Every structure is written in C-alpha cells, then in structure tokens.
Amino acid sequence: MTSMNTITYRPARDELAYTFSGRMPVAHVRAGDVLQVYTEDCFGGRVRGPGDLPSQVCQMPYLNPVSGPFFVEGAEPGDTLAVHIMSIEPARQWGVSATFPHFGALTSTSHTATLQPPLQERVWVYSIDRQAGTVGFQATETDHQVDLPLAPMIGTIGVAPAAFEARATIVPDTHGGNLDTPLLQAGTTLYLGVNVHGALLALGDGHARQGDGEACGAGVEIATVTTLTVEVIKRVTMQWPRLETDTTIASVGCARPLEDAYRVAHTDLVAWASELTGMDTLDAYQLISQAGRAPVGNVCDPNYTVLATVDTAALPRCTPAYGGVHDRLRRHGIHPGSEGIHPDGEGISR
Template sequence: MIKHRFHPIRYFNAIGTAEPCLRIADGDTVVTDTVDASGLDAREVAVASRPNPMSGPFFIEGAEPGDTLAVRIDRLTPSRATGWTYSPLALTVLDPAAVIDRLPQQRAVWDIDSKTGTVRLQEPGKGLEDFAPPVQPMIGCFGVAPAGGQALSTATSAQNGGNMDYRLFAPGTTAWFPVSVPGALFYLGDGHACQGDGEITGTGIETSFEMEVTFHVLKRTITWPRGETAEEIFTIGNARPLDQALQHATTEMSAWLGEDFGLDPRAASHLMGQVVRYDVGNVFNPAFTVACRISKRWLTKR
C-alpha cells in the first residue's frame, strides 16, 4: 500500500471518461490538492468556467464495472485562511410569495481560524458579531465516471455520486460508489469548511483543501452511493423532485439490510419504520440529495 502525493495542474468541471491523472493500486492512499472556483487564477481548467473544479480522474487498478469503490476520507485540511459563501437563502427553499422581497445576491468572506477551529464572517453585521461556528470540513462533490461514456456536470449528482453536498462526507467516513467503467475514474473537490443541511444559500464555506483519501475495491454491486461512519450507515439518493431522491435512498437501504445484515424485506421495513433517520444533503443543485441513515446499534449481523 502506497501513499501518493499528487499536485494537479488541471481541473475538471465534469465527471466522466478522461485520461487518468494517476494510476494507483487497490489499498493505496492519495493526498491531493483541491480548489474552489475562486482558486483557479493561474490554473488550467478542462472545461469552460463552471462551479466545482475537480481533481482527477484517478484510475484504481482492479476496479471493474459492477464492482464498488470504497473511498475512506482520512483527512480534509483547508489550505487557505479564508472561504466564501453567498446570501440570501436560495429560491428553492423559499415560499413563492417571499421571492419578490428576496435581497440581491451578495458574496461574503469568512476567516478560517485553524487555532480556534472556528469560522467567522469578516463583516458579520448586526446580531452575528459573536457567531463563530466550528470548522467541520466536508467534501461537497466527488464520485466516479458514470456509465455509457457520459460526462455529468459537477453542478449536479446521480448514481455515480457528484455534487451531493452532504455534511457526513467528512473525515472518518467511508463512501461507496458503484463502478461503471474500468478503473472507476474517481474525481474529488468542492471542499467546504462548514455547511448546514441542505446547502440552502447555494454554497457551503467554499475554500481550497488538501484532501487525503484511501481506496479499496469491493467485489460487490450497489446501485446508489452508500456511506459508513463509526456509528452509522447511510445511503444516498440524488434526484429531483425531493421525494424521488428519498425513494432511491430508501430502496438502497432496504437492499443493504438484506445483503449484509440478514433482513428480509418485511424485517427491514419493521426496522426502518422505527429507527431510520433522513437528512437533506442539498436542495439547491439540479438534483436534490437525501440520505437515509441508520445507527449501527440496531444492526446485529454483518
């Protein structure tokens, strides 16, 4: 198992089939740089300027269509002392009647304090003078190349992952992606220093990162992304409308409970009906994201 240090000179604004930037073995770790849209000054971007520039693609030896790529998020370290967000609330989360009075869009800069582990607005405004939420780094956009030679914009998400903006994609989590092309062709980027559920202003605190991830190829098939923390398992659905995203996540969780925990569909429904938790990953992007989450305390067989 090797730890690779990769410095990108080129970033992608779509996740698809492209020449790999690096070939690695099953079990290897990659440490790489990611940038937010404001960090591209002297960088080459593979596609016209759009959100969420991605590092990659990384080719993982032994990954074949029908497999699953497990990506353990080892470390996310902001590489800049500032980040940025937008206000006000996004159109997608407001009543139609409130849209007419919505303020113009405005960009705000945040200080990222590594010593205190907090973020603060540089111009907080009235009532937010003492507002300093903790730094909680997460990956907003990552995934593998989709099937059929497609290239999907990093503004959206699908079965291959993509711009899910789910706050549990954080250090200590292992994310699973369905492999559709040889080598999986994995991309990552869009680091957030902090973000609430839903990405309801259209951004987290966007900044550049050094990211460290470890790859494992699993010889099993999944349909939608999955994730695991020390305490929970979760499944992801990406779609619009929101209820369709929830349906994908719920169906994937029911399948997982059968595959790994020995529950038939009726038993799975009994368990899920009482202890499942749903999170909204994002309600801003073209595809919304819903996570279906269960505590491991309820799972007795694996």
C-alpha cells in the same frame, strides 16, 4: 492489502476538471495507496473578498472544479470502489459563501419561476482557525458574529458515469458527484459503483462546514488538502452511493422532486439493512422507520440529495459491510496530515 505508497497531487489551474468523465487520468492508484490531493473551492479560488461577486469573477460553466480523475487499478464495470476519507485539511485561513440571483432553495430559479425580484448577489468571508477548530461568521449588515465548529467535508466526489456519459460536476446522481452531505468527512468510507475501466475517481468542492440542505446554494467554500485511500470490491454491483462510518450506514438518493430522492435512499437502506442482518424486508422497513434519520444533502442542485441513515447498533446481528472494508481501510496505517502538499506547489509525486 498491498504495500502503501503515497501519491500527492496538486493540479495546475488548467488541469482542473468540470465533468466526471471526458478527461484522461492524471495518475494511477492502487489499492493500499494513500492519495493526498489538493482541491480548489467551488469558485476556483477567484472569490476572495466581498467585492468578488461570482457573476463578475467566475465564468460559466467553469464552477465547481474537481481534481482528477484518478485511474484505480483493478477497478472494472460491475465492481464497487470503496473510498475512505482519512483527513480533510483547509488549505487557507479563510472560506467564502454567497447568495445568488437565481440559485438556492429560497429564490426563484429557471425551473421554479416566480414574479418576485431575484435575490441580491452577496459574498460572506469566513475566518478559519484550525487550532481552535472554528469557522467565524460575520454578518454583512450588522456587527453580529459567531464562531461555528469547523467541520470539513468534501462536497463533490464521484466516478465516471455509465453509458459513455460525461456529467457536469454540479450534478449528483448514481455515480456520486455533487452530493453535498456533511457526512462526507474524515473517517467516512464512500461506496461507489464502478462504471468504466479504472473507475476514474475525482473530487473537490470542499466546505469548512455546511448545514443540512445547503439552503443558499453554498457552504463555507474552501480549498482543501484531502487524504484518502481506496479498495476495489470485486464483482459487487451498486446502483446508488452508500456511506459507512464507525457507527452508521447510509444510503444516498439523488432526484427531483425531493420525495423521490427520499424514496430512493430509503429503499436502498432497507435493502442494505436486510442484507446485513438477515431480517425480512418489512421488518427492516419497520425498524428503519423508527430508528432511521433522513438528513438532506442539497436542495438547490440539478438533482436534490437525501440520505437515509441508521446506527449500526440498532441493527441486530449486523455483519460487517463488504467484508469489513471500512474497518480495514480505517486501520490502514497512520492517517497522514497535509505535509505532502505545499500551498504554492503543484504537480504529482509518488
């Protein structure tokens, strides 16, 4: 791995991106660099209190912004980009969530039309206590409140799609995008197939926490300072995103209906487990059937997201994935905090 440089980037409001592809890169990153990025929340910071209804303060389609893209030197189509998330720090002491009239898992939408009235639009404000490690829920119609564990994650991260496409940031697919899985947390390595010269990595849509499925269509939405590092795995192709932690591997499937996303994820995980262990495909299928898990990422976006995961301890003679890149990136230097970006600062430095 090359010597470490630290790059910090905070976009001005007009530099936020709303598609993967279609924009010039904001910075060049090399393998071994540490990239420290300010990301806005899915509302662009415009929803700050109960009176800030998204339909009134936000403008479609300017939702779910990402920071970037970042040109990764040496990344070419047919390679795989390994992105290791080193830390995710809330950039504010609050986060927000909402219900929407025609968005979410438990309401009618344009694609699941029903005669019932739309849900009421409502905003919840959550307090964030980084020292205590809690996210405070307060009901809007009663005095019920509870502290939930702070579990920061990145909801949207990906590279430029193939075939000259530009995809809206709300869409999850083979390029990554709005995956909305809580597994995209500090300590996780994400693997993405490279489709264009330089990969063009972008990320945003931080959540202080989110339940599996993101049922209402929003997590506890926050701005973040996210720190990551990358490595290019040459001449290794990948169709769907994959994730690795110290104890788990996971494959990601994005599709509608939900069962197709489930099938995509599990087909990929069976193949990956077979490759890492040398097991026969049906043996791997049987083992995943009994030892695997299937957490749902989201059930409200244009594509749904399902993960297929298995603990590596359950895989016999499991060789390190991609030559041990996850362990190499995890050990790469001391994980920095968010001191490189001031909440009121902007721009890029190296």
